[in-house]
Amino acid sequence: MLMTLQSYFVLAVFVSTIVGLIKYQQRPSLVFGIALLVLFISDTVSTDQIIKSLSNEGLLTLILLMLCSIALEKTRLLRLVAMKVIKTSYQSTWARLYGFTVLSSALLNNTAVVSTMLAPIRNNPHHARQ
Structure with a gap:
C-alpha cells in the first residue's frame, strides 16, 4: 500500500508529538497545542473537525x-471602565457596577460580562475582600 505525502506528514507530526511528550513532560498541553496548530495550519484538520471532536x-x-476576558483585562478600555465604576464609596461602587452590568448584559453574554469584570473587582483597592 502506497502512502501519500499527507500520510507521511501526519506520521511525522505524530512522531514529533510523542518525542515532545517525552522531552517536555511538564508541558503536555503545549505539545498537543502545537501539534494541533501544525495540523490546522497545514489544512490537515478543519475547524469543524476540531469543534466536533x-x-x-x-x-x-x-x-x-474566558480567553476573550483575559485579553480584555490587558486592554486600557477595561481599566478606564474600572476607574469609572469603582469609587471609594461602597454604595456608589455597587450602584455603578449594577448599572454597568445591567446595560452590558442587555447587549452581551452574561458569562462574558461577569468574567470580564472579575479582575477589576478583585483588584479593587478601596474595599476589603470578603
Whole structure:
C-alpha cells in the first residue's frame, strides 16, 4: 500500500508529538497545542473537525469567553471602565457596577460580562475582600 505525502506528514507530526511528550513532560498541553496548530495550519484538520471532536460545544464557548476576558483585562478600555465604576464609596461602587452590568448584559453574554469584570473587582483597592 502506497502512502501519500499527507500520510507521511501526519506520521511525522505524530512522531514529533510523542518525542515532545517525552522531552517536555511538564508541558503536555503545549505539545498537543502545537501539534494541533501544525495540523490546522497545514489544512490537515478543519475547524469543524476540531469543534466536533470536543466533548461539549458549551465548554468550547466558555473557554473562548474566558480567553476573550483575559485579553480584555490587558486592554486600557477595561481599566478606564474600572476607574469609572469603582469609587471609594461602597454604595456608589455597587450602584455603578449594577448599572454597568445591567446595560452590558442587555447587549452581551452574561458569562462574558461577569468574567470580564472579575479582575477589576478583585483588584479593587478601596474595599476589603470578603
